[in-house]
């Protein structure tokens with residue numbers, strides 16, 4: 413009988429902390445089990461699961477006083493993923509298995525009563541944390557083996573049953589170490605821009621949005637292809653870099669909806685219903701809080717249709733996420749964090765009656781104004797591009813010209829992004845949308861010939877200072893798309909066209 417320890421990981425969102433699991437097994441006194449270290453209810457139940465699993469593996473649960481401790485004690489330890497680490501600590505403490513294979517090994521998995529090892533959410537970020545903490549080896553649920561193999565630099569072993577782990581600890585058997593065949597997630601096929609007829613202004617706005625990383629507002633009647641276009645924005649964005657792919661895949665892992673067994677390389681597209689709850693938007697729920705839509709869209713596109721129906725609370729939550737690039741969720745036992753750097757696309761009808769053609773609108777002018785006015789304010793200040801959708805007419809459908817496909821547009825976007833990246837690299841920005849207004853106005857001020865139109869608009873009060881900053885950001889992107897070193901008067905004029913005249 414001895415004091416033995418094993419290792420597990422506590423997850424806070426996508427951040428993990430190594431947890432030491434100690435089992436102190438002593439003869440004498442009444443047989444009992446004590447669990448120390450702030451465990452939640454699920455974890456309290458785990459001592460019963462662990463005991464049943466051990467007994468169902470025909471191993472002896474020690475008839476002595478068992479004390480289990482999780483540390484650091486101040487950390488919240490939520491959920492069921494410590495079962496395997498607890499079971500192995502008890503077996504080692506009772507000297508039923510030798511301890512040496514447990515050294516440097518982190519253990520993941522929920523135990524079923526019969527000893528089967530069930531998969532757990534968030535395996536990928538948990539393994540990244542274990543590797544960072546210097547763990548050399550991980551035993552994971554067999555079903556999570558493919559996901560676990562996405563993390564390099566740590567030996568990964570898969571186990572389907574506690575019995576297999578016990579055999580491995582006794583050096584009587586080996587665990588599964590083969591990486592299973594990798595299948596690409598089906599999400600790779602983003603729809604192509606060549607499917608979209610007409611809407612030259614909106615297509616152009618989409619290209620500018622992709623090139624500069626600008627948030628976009630599309631205003632237009634139903635059936636004009638707002639959703640169709642927004643879906644195609646992901647195809648125009650660069651593929652995710654290796655660290656970005658790990659971030660995005662880690663969020664899917666915690667959400668429990670990893671689409672395949674490969675790293676996600678395509679920017680995600682998320683389009684929740686406008687009546688979604690605040691926890692569904694920014695994250696929440698019991699136990700290990702799930703990431704919300706803003707985090708599932710991390711490094712990709714978040715489309716919010718019927719944006720005028722979102723209401724003040726959702727708009728405010730969105731603004732906070734946009735500003736901070738992450739979501740912090742206050743929990744009973746601390747704060748957890750999910751990244752949320754996404755490109756926002758807002759789409760809305762021009763008025764509550766939502767006619768197919770603007771001409772058919774029955775709404776009085778003040779109703780139309782009030783409807784779109786719901787969107788104005790601090791959130792819209794961050795949306796650089798606003799575009800009006802045209803009604804689809806018979807002319808659009810029969811215009812004959814073949815619409816340009818994603819590949820051709822994407823090439824221009826890549827070149828423009830490369831130019832912006834080089835210009836801002838010293839400041840740590842990647843895209844024009846990240847550049848603060850004062851920097852554009854002072855450090856990168858344009859000659860008066862270029863900004864004449866803008867300056868006059870400011871003087872007569874036709875443009876607000878914020879509107880002018882948005883215009884400058886877009887002008888830089890237009891110059892990048894044009895291959896110019898800096899915006900000229902034509903770029904500033906074209907950028908002004910992207911302004912929403914009602915709410916500038």
Ligand SMILES: [Zn+2]
Nearest residue numbers: 763765773775
């Ligand atoms: Zn109307």
